Amino acid sequence: MQCLDLIKQRFSVRSYSAAPLEEDKLAEILEAGRMAPSAANRQACSLIVVRDELRRRALGEAYPRDWFWKVPAILVVCIEPARAWVRGDGKNYADVDGAIVMDHMTLCAASLGLGTCWIGAFDPGKVKRILGLPEGVEPLVMTPLGYPAEPIRAKSRKPASEVIHLNAW
Numbered sequence: 073m074q075c076l077d078l079i080k081q082r083f084s085v086r087s088y089s090a091a092p093l094e095e096d097k098l099a100e101i102l103e104a105g106r107m108a109p110s111a112a113n114r115q116a117c118s119l120i121v122v123r124d125e126l127r128r129r130a131l132g133e134a135y136p137r138d139w140f141w142k143v144p145a146i147l148v149v150c151i152e153p154a155r156a157w158v159r160g161d162g163k164n165y166a167d168v169d170g171a172i173v174m175d176h177m178t179l180c181a182a183s184l185g186l187g188t189c190w191i192g193a194f195d196p197g198k199v200k201r202i203l204g205l206p207e208g209v210e211p212l213v214m215t216p217l218g219y220p221a222e223p224i225r226a227k228s229r230k231p232a233s234e235v236i237h238l239n240a241w
């Protein structure tokens with residue numbers, strides 16, 4: 073599949089079928105995340121694969137939507153800002169690094185016919201407790217992972233003329 077076709081095919085899936093997730097597909101998606109680039113190659117990100125039903129159900133308390141936790145797996149991208157690259161003006165790139173990990177995984181999942189949905193609106197304190205995150209490790213984004221039970225949705229995006237500037241703002 074062409075790269076742009078894949079990007080357009082990925083959409084936020086908020087309805088999942090009960091179909092099981094193949095282990096080789098999960099492994100491929102995790103590998104895509106592991107291969108993500110990071111600022112200064114600091115690799116200050118970790119992935120937690122939550123398959124256990126009790127723990128998925130618990131995560132459903134941090135983001136209370138049934139479609140979020142009633143899936144074969146939830147992927148959680150965690151960051152360690154203290155290990156991430158920091159620019160001269162103090163900007164910490166951990167969030168950027170973590171976002172790339174998630175983007176690689178969501179696109180890889182879409183290429184395999186699987187659905188994902190970036191989840192940022194969760195209660196971070198609950199996620200930290202449920203997943204036993206050590207001091208200094210933060211949950212950045214999560215996604216349910218499973219087969220979509222809804223058709224591909226068309227993209228709603230600003231026109232190129234509004235977002236792309238040539239040479240300067």
Ligand SMILES: Cc1cc2nc3c(=O)[nH]c(=O)nc-3n(C[C@H](O)[C@H](O)[C@H](O)COP(=O)(O)O)c2cc1C
Binds near residue numbers: 191193194225227
């Ligand atoms: C960083 C980030 C956080 C997001 N958090 C949520 C969320 O908490 N819940 C949700 O339903 N969608 C969430 N989304 C999905 C966006 O709403 C969605 O990507 C956007 O509306 C564009 O739709 P599309 O993904 O189908 O192209 C998030 C997306 C991003 C990139």
